[in-house]
Amino acid sequence: MHPTDFDRTPGRPELSIVIPVYNEQANLPELRRQVAEVLPQVGADAEVILVNDGSRDESAQLISRICSEDSRFRGVHFSRNFGHQAAVAAGLRYARGRAVVVMDADLQDPPRLVLRLLERWREGYEVVYGRHSKRQREGLGKRLAAYAYYRLLRRIVKEEIPADSGDFCLMDRRVVDLLNAMPERNRYIRGLRAWVGFRQTAVEFDRPGRFAGEANYTFTKSLGLAINGMVSLSKVPLRIATYFGLMVSATSFLLAVFFVVQKLTVGFEIRGWASTVVIILFLGGVQLLTIGIIGEYISRIYDEVKQRPLYIVRALENVEEAAPPDPQLFDGPVR
Structure with missing residues (x-):
């Protein structure tokens, strides 16, 4: 039995793609083009949720234009910058798909790989994550730091945290509902993804460099995310x-x-x-x-x-309300 055979909610699309956006005006046109090429190959209804994390460039205007021209794209605009993990959490909250993909807007997570993630999900895996076999256009220092961090994290955390993987993944509806039900504010999505368990597998790929522009994740932000991962998952x-x-x-x-x-x-x-x-x-x-x-x-x-909210939404486009949790969230199907 497929993990989501029990979930046939009317009007629920097969796939949701969640993309946090922060100052990505140089990448959004190409991102839209590549994603639009992939959607017809999904073989079912799909939606794309662009979460504008308080961008200071023209990203908000571009998202609005994309949503007005293509109803498959949905816009969620924050009142200010709340951070990447909050943007991912908001996207998961508004995603309605039976399967939900999380990917970055800088095209370092190639949209064409969504089809490979879907293939493994349809084989019965509840979580399919991308694992970097090679990092292109990244300095030696950054690669060594990432290598050391993931190995350290795996040693101090009880759960099996996949090495050399980021937030790029596909999660089954049940996994998404479980993450949405968690009340914690300091979220480390890739850690929580491992914590919930279920059947998980990896898809190897060479991670390209950014399509355009400069990286928004500075060393300070990366260090903060690393500390948050260790503190939130381990004693x-x-x-x-x-x-x-x-x-x-x-x-x-x-x-x-x-x-x-x-x-x-x-x-x-x-x-x-x-x-x-x-x-x-x-x-x-x-x-x-x-x-x-x-x-x-x-x-x-x-x-x-x-108990402050994780984020504040200023405006929604092509979105009516957050997706309701699955009624069988903690029961699940009997296999």
Whole structure:
């Protein structure tokens, strides 16, 4: 039985494609062309949801024009920039398809691969994600950082986080409804995608460089996303702080015993300020690191307690309302 054979809601398209957009005016015309070429090959009804994440260029006007010219395209406009993960979450909320694809607007996720993702979904997989076999036009430093990050993440997280994969994926309706039902604000979609489980598989592809323009994800934003992924999915950073405390305490105790023995046996005296300064700086660094780690978790508690919305929608185009959750969300079909 196909994973969504139980879901035959009238009027629900076969496929939704969610595309977050932030300052992508140089890429939107080509993106529309390539996506429009793929849609007729889907073999069923499809929709494309363009989420304007508070763009400061002409992206909003281009999205409006695309939506007015092609009813398959839908526009969701934020009141300001809320971030990539919030834009993905909004797209998932408004997507109505039995299968939902998430991809970037810079064409680094080739639209033609949507057909391959659909093939694996129709074979019975609930999550089909793209895995980068090669990254084109990316510096050595960025490739090494991505390689190290994914390996570190896999070691500190209990769930199986796919290495060398991003947000580009296809998710079954049931998976999307589960993600929409999660109340947390600090979302790491690719981590939550792995957390929900179900049958998952990868589609390998060479990730091209941006079609046009400069990358919107700066080093600072990438670092923030990486920290968010580790903190939102694992308690290991807190344990690292504990381990540092135990290590410093044990080292201090051993040094104290050593100095006492030296004093009683050979009359050794500690001289100079260098050792004292080094010890103070080391302890200060450990304390600041520990406070920083704890602060990351507390800041997330603070965000959750405020209960502010994840995003604010300013305008909708070709969209009436958010898709309702599936009635069999937590029950599912019996296989």
